[in-house]
Amino acid sequence: MADVNRGNRPLSPHLQVYRPQLTSITSILTRITGNALLVAALMTVWWFLAAATSEEYFQFANGFVTSWFGDLVMFLSVWALWYHTLAGIRHLIWDNAMMLEIDRAEMLGWLVVIGSGLLTIFTVIVV
Secondary structure, three states: OOOOOHHHOOOOOOOOOOOOOHHHHHHHHHHHHHHHHHHHHHHHHHHHHHHHHOHHHHHHHHHHHOOHHHHHHHHHHHHHHHHHHHHHHHHHHHHOOOOOOHHHHHHHHHHHHHHHHHHHHHHHHHO
């Protein structure tokens, strides 16, 4: 029989009530960076195809890739690559049933966030 009291109960926690944890935010950010890396990869492939097509088309594509927007996309893709790599390592650790305690899982999350920022700065300065 159907529950007639359904309207009086909350169905799920709402965003105003629920406080996201670092692990959930980093998990969502891993998915976002994976998709963002596809955009950067497509832009790079477009640049290579333009180089193989003609001089004029390459100048157009190169102008876009080396513009402030292209530089921003490439800088963020370096960060996304480091973030996605470190988050993947974190998941490999979790797949081996290690560091699953709340404090250690949060520590790994902070290591991914801070480590990706530091490695991005190191990559941009050195390379």
